[in-house]
Amino acid sequence: MVVPDSMALVKVVSENELSLLDQPLVNEFLDVFPEKLPALYRMAPLELKELKEQLQELLELGFIRPSVSPWGAHVLFVKKKDRTMRLCIDYRELNKITIRNRHPLPRIDDLFDQLQGAKCFSKIDLRSGYHQLKIKDSDISKSAFRTCYGHYEFVVMPFGLTNAPTVFMDLMNRVFHDCLVEFVIVFIDDILVYSRSKEEHEEHLRTILGILQKKKLYAKFSKCDFWLEKVSFLGHVVSVDGVMMDPDKIESITQWPTPTSATEVRSFLGLAGYYSRFVEGLSKIALRLMQLLRKGVKYSWNDEREKSFQELKMRLVFAPILSLPSGTGGYQIYSDASKKGLGCVLMQHGKVIAYALRQLKPYKINYPTRDLELAAVVFAL
Structure with a gap:
């Protein structure tokens, strides 16, 4: 097997070799003043055993240290896809008094639109992404958390902080500034390198791996995939044929039980809304469900x-493959309006690129037909 030259930049780094001295510094938190500390959650014996092991691992890596901070969040476990347990810190009280970082996260639709003409892909997943950022010394005490085994604080960015995604996204945008839109997509700690040919991909991959090496950002090799013709990324599957929903997501939709509360309805509609571009007339179908989310x-x-509910599930399960926009040829937009909402579809070369639909504001329901049709055209554009 011939190994591409670009892969020579892949360097195996033991966790024992990692040093926090080389990591970027996060200046993130303002002063906080705790009033009272939340009670500890009860844990099963298996969770207590897992907690002790994970705390020891974090201590050995230098990610946490013993704390005497007056602040302290509690901890809990969440099961991951592979059935292992992820340690989570409940930072809700800290998040309530944290001034939000307004750095925007990119729109998923905009990211996929950049892939027009791409035929070769590589996916890179950063290892414990947030943990690759240090916290400023004066802010470390604010990350403190309490367990039955002791009081600790993070010296690196932990998961669960309200500003963690935007801070990390800002870092990645600065790191890959010269490559964005050209041949790389970045969404927080997920990186997708795309190219129109294998020759281009060789050079693009060499560039991205070189940047990661220079900036001392480490990837988890077991979760990286190189030289693919079809790639799963951000809940979608992308190929030269277009974009489709990830089969794993389709499976979860198929097995989704009937909601028994407004919270469960909101969760289902959140997933459906994420894939709204795949479903024609989604808002019309979901209108009766959305009514349950209204106040009172x-x-x-x-x-x-x-x-x-069942129709929306069916539409999602049998969602079409959407075409990626190309730089050649024009586009066609078809719009429609009714008392229930405004809808449109974007097409090119006879293939659907995206569907979109929006509910009417209450004051627009009584618009005459011609005004509604015009509103649909404006919405589509």
């Missing part, structure tokens, strides 16, 4: 809502 509305499930 008592939760009531009936046959009509069950029908809407």
Whole structure:
């Protein structure tokens, strides 16, 4: 097997070789003044054993240290896809008094639109992404958390902080500034390198790996994939044929049980909304479900809502492959309007690129037909 030259930049680094002295510094938190500390969550014996092991690992890596901070969040476990347990810190109280970083996260639709003409892909997943950023010394005490085994604080950026995604996204945008839009997509700690040919991909991959090496950002090799013709990325599968929903997501939708509360309805509609570009008339189908989320509305499930729920599931499960926009040829937009909402579809060369639909504001419902049709055109554009 011939190894491409670009892969020569892949260097195996033991966790024992990592040093926090070389990591970027995060100046993130303002002063906080705790009033009272939350009670510890109860844990099962298996969770207590896992907690002790993970704390020891974090201590050995130098990610946490014993703390005497007056602040202290509690901890809990969440099961991951591979059935292992992820240690989570409940920073909700800290997040309430944290001034939000307004650095925007990129729109998923905009990211995929950049892939027009791409035929070769490589996916890179950074290892414990947030943990590759240090916290400023004066802010370390604010990351403190309490366990039955002791009081600790992070010296690196932990998961669960309200500004962690935007801070990391800002770092990645600065690191890959010269490559963005050209041949790399970055969404927090997920990196996708794309090229129109294998020759281009060789050079692009060499550039990205060189940047990671220079900036001392480390990837988890077991979660990276190189030289692919089809890649799963951000819940989608991308290939030269276009973009489709990830089969794993389709499977979870198929098995989604009937909601029994407004919270469960909101969770399902959140997933459906993420894939709204794949479903024609999504808002119309989901209208009866959305009514349950209105303030003051008592939760009531009936046959009509069950029908809407099942139809929306079916539309998502059998969602089409969407074409990626090309730089040649024009586009066609088809729009429509009704008392229920405004809808449109973007097409090119006879293939669907995206669907979009929006509910009407209450004051627009009584618009005459011609004004509604014009509003649909404006929405589509």
